[in-house]
Amino acid sequence: MAATALFGPVADDLDHVERELARVARVEYAVLATLLDHLLEIRGKRIRPALVLLAAGFHDYPLDRLTKLAAAIELLHTATLVHDDLVDEAATRRGVATLQTLVSERATVLVGDYLFARSASLCTETGSVRVMRVFGDTLATICDGELRQILSHGELKTSLDDYYRRIISKTASLLRTATETGAILSGAPEWAVSALRSYGENLGIAFQIVDDVLDFTADERSLGKPVGNDLRQRTITLPTLWLLDNRPEEQAVRDVFAATEHDEEEDAIRRAVAAVLNSPAIGYSLNLARDHCARARAALDGLPDTPHRRTLLSLTEYVLERQS
Amino acid sequence: MAATALFGPVADDLDHVERELARVARVEYAVLATLLDHLLEIRGKRIRPALVLLAAGFHDYPLDRLTKLAAAIELLHTATLVHDDLVDEAATRRGVATLQTLVSERATVLVGDYLFARSASLCTETGSVRVMRVFGDTLATICDGELRQILSHGELKTSLDDYYRRIISKTASLLRTATETGAILSGAPEWAVSALRSYGENLGIAFQIVDDVLDFTADERSLGKPVGNDLRQRTITLPTLWLLDNRPEEQAVRDVFAATEHDEEEDAIRRAVAAVLNSPAIGYSLNLARDHCARARAALDGLPDTPHRRTLLSLTEYVLERQS
Numbered sequence: 001m002a003a004t005a006l007f008g009p010v011a012d013d014l015d016h017v018e019r020e021l022a023r024v025a026r027v028e029y030a031v032l033a034t035l036l037d038h039l040l041e042i043r044g045k046r047i048r049p050a051l052v053l054l055a056a057g058f059h060d061y062p063l064d065r066l067t068k069l070a071a072a073i074e075l076l077h078t079a080t081l082v083h084d085d086l087v088d089e090a091a092t093r094r095g096v097a098t099l100q101t102l103v104s105e106r107a108t109v110l111v112g113d114y115l116f117a118r119s120a121s122l123c124t125e126t127g128s129v130r131v132m133r134v135f136g137d138t139l140a141t142i143c144d145g146e147l148r149q150i151l152s153h154g155e156l157k158t159s160l161d162d163y164y165r166r167i168i169s170k171t172a173s174l175l176r177t178a179t180e181t182g183a184i185l186s187g188a189p190e191w192a193v194s195a196l197r198s199y200g201e202n203l204g205i206a207f208q209i210v211d212d213v214l215d216f217t218a219d220e221r222s223l224g225k226p227v228g229n230d231l232r233q234r235t236i237t238l239p240t241l242w243l244l245d246n247r248p249e250e251q252a253v254r255d256v257f258a259a260t261e262h263d264e265e266e267d268a269i270r271r272a273v274a275a276v277l278n279s280p281a282i283g284y285s286l287n288l289a290r291d292h293c294a295r296a297r298a299a300l301d302g303l304p305d306t307p308h309r310r311t312l313l314s315l316t317e318y319v320l321e322r323q324s
Numbered sequence: 325m326a327a328t329a330l331f332g333p334v335a336d337d338l339d340h341v342e343r344e345l346a347r348v349a350r351v352e353y354a355v356l357a358t359l360l361d362h363l364l365e366i367r368g369k370r371i372r373p374a375l376v377l378l379a380a381g382f383h384d385y386p387l388d389r390l391t392k393l394a395a396a397i398e399l400l401h402t403a404t405l406v407h408d409d410l411v412d413e414a415a416t417r418r419g420v421a422t423l424q425t426l427v428s429e430r431a432t433v434l435v436g437d438y439l440f441a442r443s444a445s446l447c448t449e450t451g452s453v454r455v456m457r458v459f460g461d462t463l464a465t466i467c468d469g470e471l472r473q474i475l476s477h478g479e480l481k482t483s484l485d486d487y488y489r490r491i492i493s494k495t496a497s498l499l500r501t502a503t504e505t506g507a508i509l510s511g512a513p514e515w516a517v518s519a520l521r522s523y524g525e526n527l528g529i530a531f532q533i534v535d536d537v538l539d540f541t542a543d544e545r546s547l548g549k550p551v552g553n554d555l556r557q558r559t560i561t562l563p564t565l566w567l568l569d570n571r572p573e574e575q576a577v578r579d580v581f582a583a584t585e586h587d588e589e590e591d592a593i594r595r596a597v598a599a600v601l602n603s604p605a606i607g608y609s610l611n612l613a614r615d616h617c618a619r620a621r622a623a624l625d626g627l628p629d630t631p632h633r634r635t636l637l638s639l640t641e642y643v644l645e646r647q648s
Contacts, residue, residue, distance in 0.1 A: 121457075137445055
């Protein structure tokens with residue numbers, strides 16, 4: 001779907017964000033510039049910057065400062081992806097080679113750090129202490145979530161609470177921060193900041209649940225990475241959790257975690273994916289995602305019926321329907 | 325030297341910083357808490373937090389916000405060390421095992437990120453947009469310097485300008501930021517902010533030159549890491565630069581860079597270290613360090629003769645005399 005259809009009234013302003021991001025890659029040091037260009041090529045839908053602009057659209061709309069904020073949030077997202085892909089030893093992201101396949105792991109660590117730094121720098125240009133505070137706390141939350149995931153790596157025991165905590169810190173916290181800080185910069189009253197914050201968090205939870213479902217249901221080409229990748233990373237997501245809780249006799253997931261050889265592991269992953277697809281696990285997961293989209297929509301009840309609100313509402317549909 | 329002797333009037337207030345740092349390690353997640361405790365054990369002299377407090381001592385002294393700032397700067401320093409040690413594949417730091425020898429490299433990347441995040445978070449608690457801006461820019465400067473170092477890795481061609489640029493971004497920028505932001509938080513007039521900033525930068529340059537000299541002259545035990553380590557990392561520092569420029573017939577450094585086998589490399593390092601020690605390279609380097617200490621002292625000319633100023637002056641002596 002084109003940005004205009006998806007992001008309605010803020011589609012044009014996203015071009016400013018794009019130019020701000022391009023400025024980050026324009027560094028005098030040629031090798032670094034090439035790497036940053038490459039990273040900016042692996043572009044997603046720019047949903048986070050769009051959320052910043054959409055959330056600000058109900059009150060004042062200080063475009064210049066919003067552009068800095070939106071770019072800062074997209075860069076923070078990019079920085080976490082660089083370190084995530086390194087940590088996950090991923091070879092591709094959206095079908096494009098990840099950084100550590102092009103340069104050393106050492107350089108990849110530092111390019112990620114550099115993006116964190118530029119992101120923090122851009123955020124200070126909003127001039128809002130409150131925005132910076134939310135931003136800093138979110139960065140800490142994201143890292144905390146990643147650390148828990150990696151340090152509990154290989155543990156089969158995951159509860160629904162663990163899963164929620166992980167996806168909130170990993171994904172929903174940044175979507176929540178996008179709408180919350182966009183609202184703050186627009187000078188929105190507290191009830192509206194709170195409403196838009198809740199919208200962002202619930203949209204983010206739904207977004208990640210759908211992501212975790214797609215890891216089972218999508219094909220490798222549209223996903224840009226191999227199917228069953230979460231299991232390969234020993235990460236228990238919602239569909240797997242359903243299977244473990246409701247089909248205790250099914251051994252496939254345990255076999256993945258116990259596998260010591262590549263072929264044995266791939267065979268176990270294939271069986272686990274099939275077991276999930278042949279169970280109500282996907283339906284159950286998508287129902288939870290739908291539930292959070294409904295909560296996201298309900299959070300907007302008090303806001304006026306404007307193109308911005310209608311776009312935020314339609315994003316809750318898009319999140320559920322997306323195939324990649 | 326004890327903190328009281330070294331840091332005079334702010335020695336007691338450094339305890340507050342220590343408590344603030346300890347709070348960062350007090351996280352509910354046990355594995356992470358252990359790792360953070362370990363990192364806080366590898367403690368240096370806390371020169372950066374002391375500089376924050378000393379620079380603030382000429383005007384207002386908002387202890388609570390200064391404590392947050394000083395802890396933020398020490399954490400930023402710690403975060404860069406975690407990633408540096410990972411990138412340098414160092415096994416020890418100040419004689420203590422580095423993080424990646426205790427947990428996976430993946431976890432080490434994320435612990436470093438977590439410290440960056442907590443550092444940024446603490447910095448926002450100063451409530452000063454200007455402080456946050458300087459802080460964010462410094463983080464970008466440090467990462468940029470590290471990246472240049474790693475991406476130009478193995479290049480023998482280094483100029484004095486390259487060297488200065490690298491040590492300013494790697495070390496002096498953070499000492500400069502410590503004194504500059506301490507001065508800003510104290511509401512110092514612009515001329516005093518600028519004077520204290522210049523003091524910090526020159527002290528930092530001298531500090532790093534002495535560090536680079538110690539890599540040749542110290543013994544392994546007091547250094548907490550092997551001698552000749554910079555050459556081992558293919559990093560050209562000031563003494564090596566002098567040798568390359570003034571003893572073009574000496575092959576040892578080129579042999580280090582050309583070495584493909586461990587024994588061959590270690591032999592070349594031994595010869596290069598000996599060549600440096602038997603030349604005026606160390607004297608030349610220490611003269612430059614002395615020169616920057618004199619500039620640091622001169623920067624304080626306009627400030628009143630207080631215990632804080634006397635302590636800052638004596639720190640320029642300490643930096644030159646330290647053996648580890």
